[in-house]
Amino acid sequence: MRKSYTIIFALVVLLFTAMGVDALESKAIERNNGAYAFADWAETNGDVTTCTYLSVTETDDGTDIYVSMWEYNGMTGESYDAYGYMFTEDDIFSIDKKLDSASLSAVDIGVEKWFLDYNTGEYVYETGTVTVEADWTGIGDISRGSSRYVSRDGDYVFRSTDNSLSREATVTGLIDGNDPGTQSFASMSRFKTAYMSMEK
Template sequence: MKKLSVITIAFMVLSMTMGAAALEEKTIIRKDGAAAYAAWAGVDNTTTYVDVTESDDTTTVYVTVCSYWSCMYGQTMAPEDVFSVDKLKSATLSPVKVTISDYWSYKTVTVQVDWTGQGEVGTSKYHTIGKFGDYFYKFSGSTSMGNASATGSIDGNDLGTSMYGGIYLFKDAIMTMEK
């Protein structure tokens, strides 16, 4: 009888914890990455902007080229090995093809950029917690960023030295829980 009572109590406790666990769903997502951006102004009234973001196993390259009358822009998911960052000292985008468009026409360009970090490095940290009914979230992360000058080319045409640019590293985590 004593053994049956212990088993019954253990089963009751276990079923209560299983019930609570069944009502609770928890998700944690972490992202670490690096990015760099730069903009150039040409003597022919052409403005070029390149932004590269690498996170986990994805590298995205954005390109915008604007002339006096139109803008062409596009993005591509590039192979992992085309973008490298040495802390905030330098970054390199190896030649990568990006299709850009102004909605009427399309063309594929080859983009290559080298960044050199300059000046002070800034770091920011952030943390947010929220609750809405049975939904709870917690978001936290940090970003380190520094200014950079960049040189690059599109289809082998030298862009010169950028007007501005930057390199940054980031770490983000979000946890959500629903009861």
């Protein structure tokens, strides 16, 4: 009989301990796996210099694409800036696990443009669409990177970890069917991130 009381008491202690932990502690964990590729191009034709940037980020949620273009005419002083972004869940981006290659299928992206009118000295705003596509080929060795971060504020704790593989690349791309110029730099990477927040 005494042994039975001892077991019951132990179970009660465990129950209240578990209830106390649930009442005092909340924890959230988020993990993300993804891939990233980007490219810079620059081109000079006479007095006109054009710079183009493209980045693609793929996660479990979908794919983010960002493109920007800048052009300046050294003779007339005219210039324009264009920026475009889109998110899609369509399967338009693929990347090799060993970072040997990556490919972005042709996709239409809405852009906002600002033109500097040389005659008035004022910027003119326009909207439009550009068609973007690109192929990356890995060169050189794969680099590994990792980082960890911890932050505490009273009973609140936040931790994050990031592990990545990256590789320099050559890239061929088309903007509205045109070659954007000479490649400045291009790279591919795969990453794994984890975030944990806990409050007691």
